[in-house]
Amino acid sequence: MSDSPARQPLIRELGALAHRLHHPPGIPRATPCACAPPQLLADRPDGTVVRSGPVVAKAHAADIDRLALAARLALASAPQLAGILLAPLTSPGPVDTAGPAPRPVTFWPYGTPVDPKAPDAAPWADAAILLARLHRTVSPLPFPPPPMRGPVKAARAVARMAAALPGDGAVLPVQAAWHALPAWARGEAAPPAARSGFLCHGDLHLGQLVRHPAPDGPWLLIDVDDAGQGDPAWDLARPAAWYAAGVLAPDDWLLFLDAYRSAGGPAVPATGDPWPQLDVPARALTVQTAAVALAKCAAEGREPDEMEQLMIDSCARIATFPPELADGCAS
Structure with a gap:
């Protein structure tokens, strides 16, 4: 459970909601409940996630766009996305938490996450294939999906960094790399029309995959809070950024890229250099990762670790790109 006393009421409430969905009141049970105590899976400003047995309850951010969330839940529930996105346990229309700042809550089946202690077994190829299938799927919604x-x-991460380290010189290379990006990559304009009509996950990393049914079902993508219509290259950008920074091994990057191409993913050409399509999103994810790292370091009173420093150093290199190169990458 969370160490913060202020978070305990929300966590207890989520545990109770998840348990109640698994054991609805008024339905007699043949045996006494043997469920383990609720387990906190994640606790961030944009999402608190608690498991009770086979049910997971997620409290989304209080200021989330609820209409967009309902549309994203409808996408995850659509038969056309079965086998790609984990479907919620309840129909769109999340309940709210109690308290002065109610947060919408959605319910999901529990899936087995990627084991961070087994990097050699990381499902890079599975993630790539799921992305390719998602990107090739025509939206089943009767209205345009949210962006x-x-x-x-990424813009929120940069703002969070600036608020955590006001006037600190450590943020300057990250901010310089951020301002070198085109407006669409900073969330200030629409992406190029030719690249904006695809269903995207919006926040791809290995923490967004689970096996369902647990423990050894097929891999599925989870967390649709950022999903919608946009540039599919964004979903490849975090692995690309990690590879460019030296965080992701070349063999893992090539495994991911080759699997995506073999599955017909439209974000990059089937052959040849993928970087004209990946460069701007990869630079944006480099900035986002570095900004989050600096904000976390400020909050925890520590220096960046090796991986975090690699991403920060990458921002310093990005900030030195000549203007003509930055302009060319933005096209």
């Missing part, structure tokens, strides 16, 4: 929130999320 993919990747650029907006």
